[in-house]
Amino acid sequence: MAVIPDIPANSGTKVFADIIFTLFGLGFILIPLYLIGLVVYNVYFHPLSQYPGPKFMAATRIPYMRMILSGRYPQKTKALHQQYGDVVRIAPDELSFTNGEAWKPIYGTRTGHSQKPKDYRFYAPTFGGNPSIIVSNDADHSRFRRLLSHAFSDSSLRGQEPIIKNYVDLLMQRLHENILDGKNAVDMVAWYNFTTFDIIGDLAFGESFDCLKNSEYHPWISILFSSLKYAAYTNVARRLPGSKYLVPLITPKKIVSRRNTHLALTEEKVKGRITKSNERPDFFGNILKHNNTEKGFSFPELITNGSTLIIAGSETTATLLSGVTYLLLRNPLVLAKLQDEIRSAFTKEEEITLESCNKLEYCLAVLTETLRMYPPVAVGLPRIVDAQGDMIAGNWVPGGTIVSVSQLSASHSPANFKDPEKFIPERHMDDPRFANDSKTAMQPFSFGPRNCIGRNLAYVEMRIILARMVFNFDMELDQPEQDWTDQECFVLWDKPKLMVRLKPRHTV
Template identity: 45%
Template sequence: MAPLQAASSLNWALIGVVLVVSVIVGKAIYNVFLHPLRSYPGPFLWKLFPLARWIRFSHGDLPFYMRELHTKYGPVVRIAPNELAFCHPQAWKDIYGHRSGGAPELPKYEYFYRAVDNIPRGILNAHRDEHAALRRQLSHGFSERSMQLQEPIIGSYVDLLVRRLQEQCQGGAVGLNMREWLNWTTFDVIGDLAFGSSFDCLEKSDYHPWVKLVANSVQQTAAMHVLAGMGLRPLIRALLKMTRLAITDNQKLVAAKLQQRIELGVERPDFLEAFIKKKEAGEMGFWQIAANAMILIVAGSETTATLLSGALFLLTTNPDKLEKLTQEVRSSFNNDDEITLSSVSRLSYMLACLNESLRMYPPVPTGMPRQSPKGGCFILGKFVPEDTVVAVWQYSVNHNPNFWTEPDSFAPERFMGDPKFKNDQLDAMQPFSVGPRNCIGRNMAYAEMRLILARIIYNFDMVIADDSRDWVKIQKAYTLWKKPALNIHMKPVVR
């Protein structure tokens, strides 16, 4: 009987293998020849299964490769069985903007914005009605009046940054890792504006544990997106319970910092004041506030520091542009006290340099995915079936020669009406997105970036270190950049 039982087991195993192979082959045939997206161009293997797309994403070079795909296939590329990537100015409006007839905007793709599904929703991943309510509460902290009240807070940390850099350079020109100094500054600022106290990064010239966690979580968050996109959310929950991931430690530090802010018991012109009042009125829970605070920390610090790092790299590798900006800054002010959040708004070339840095080195180089609504929708004039994942990929659209003259050249003049760049489509670049879910902190980000960059340029001459000349080329890009050291020789200006 034993041989018969073994043969029977083998037969069942073979039947199982045949069934699995049949399902896989059948799914592949459906995805290529019968799927509603079959008419959209894209790499053959990527149409078969989503695994090919996720493997490329995990390598950290998908935003760069996406540029090649758009060059080959055009403004719309099918990058997974159920996902389309867009590269066109109109796609920003069609995907992220207000829709005609009062129809709601395209919903956010759940598996991207909420890879970890057992924590409260924040403003980044809340549903439409909840998002509108959260945005109303946060808008007070980003109002013009609040920014005026926040200016002494922001200015104090920029003062400290300049002092600490000058201390480092007492012997003359010194090579400094400016990625660190910019990270420390923006985290200290957002710490105070969100929680009533800084992280003391500038004071100690070192990373607060939380800042390190945010940096370390970039790749971990990318892995979470891969697992969630493959339908493996239960595995994510298990990993968070079984291992010490930076994401878990991040939540604990947010909770501790938030509790300190609540215990201050005083009214402040910061971002969480309205939320805390809601909590006191019993309309908002502690962990819901914590979820929003975590988003504010990353969105209000990491992205700002990333853009400033990119701006310093691009300026120091284009000395003629740096010289022109230096002339504008140093001829506009007589001393540091004159450089304020309001006065820096007059620096037109400064704004052009920041915009060109946003184009060439967007802090979020990937696509921020939405999902086509029930009944489908039209994007770029072509029907997209319901539940299709869609996004504009920022790095690709920002470097597309169809929309930009000399897209790989750092040319702030393109944002100042230079005739050479008259055919540039400036609306192709939307670093703060568009529509009802655009970035609420846009004005704050521009003001903070201008102030920090103006104070650095007013007080220091800069030369890029040889070991950082390929700074962008060696980076990995997930949802955010994984940035190496940015070494720049800083020499204090003698007045």
């Protein structure tokens, strides 16, 4: 008779527990081994291992994520370029460039290479996942850009001039009311923001945000910056496994709720615009003529694009105007030369128009130099190299690598510009001292088919507003010891107040 071994009643559970225990044990050993292997591979054997950069940034993406969340991405990348040269490996599969020759291969199109796709993890997710002109595949992008470009043509700009002028008139009036003959310092960041948001609100939705009228931010704008910080959190979360669940988990509730309010307000504004005439020379006139056709925008696309136009078109221009005011007041000789140009060109304020401002060469050079010193979009905008790989500024880059030109690093690089930390507008006026400057290295409006559609509009606003500020007021910084450009940056700069004392030259 066979002897049946004495098996304890709970032996099944014990075997199961043993298996789990062994798996845990293996995991405990294998996962760290895998991670160590990955780090060693990334640093020493990865196809990008020959590129310069700190080893800890080549090893894992964690330092990149910390850099994004720190709000110091442009400054830290600039410091890396100063240490390692014109190409730096800033993450295991990502390179940052500063050489002017990198713009075309990364952002342009060339024979044999189609447009490199954007790395969308870098951009905030759009409303309901619907495409916007900035976050869209090539087909949607062409559809949006074709209908929108009408609003940015020279003839549309001329049609928009009276709208812009109304708001600049109101800005001047409000400043005269608020400055108490130079005794009262005013926050020029706020006043420039009020003006550019009112202008873009009118050009996008047919009604301003009434910031200048009420001398305060509209709630839509107060919450805007949260939506930029949202992009920093989603950028980090979307690089981790299970990102779908992580984004809501790691993004602060306040930021999510403010973003939702922003989208609800945009929806309301779009609904308001639809009820107005399509003959206005604004952004939506031409688009709405194609409503309900294949070429047109769906309602959710009107919302995503409306939101994009407001953010892209107002914060950037206000940033540049704040920057130029600060840099002029820190550089009295440049300010004196600009005052001389503007005050001798015009005897009456009404003479300051789109056309007459185009003749102010020094004013243009001052604005261009500000775009170099303090670019409103200071970060590198990431693109993905096509599978076949590509040569970028003399470097072979394998397919799948994420690449960008870091705007702040490129325009502050001593390899590109002589005395890069000095504010010298003459470098943009053929001054022989700067003959070797690499002008193509700075592309503040980006490059290629997805460059800034609003560049000319931005120049119109910047030239008219700067000319009228200098024509109307003598200005001085209220806190001259403060380094105002020392700011955090979440795609756009998080600007502190810029307190300026204004003394009127004329009364209105």
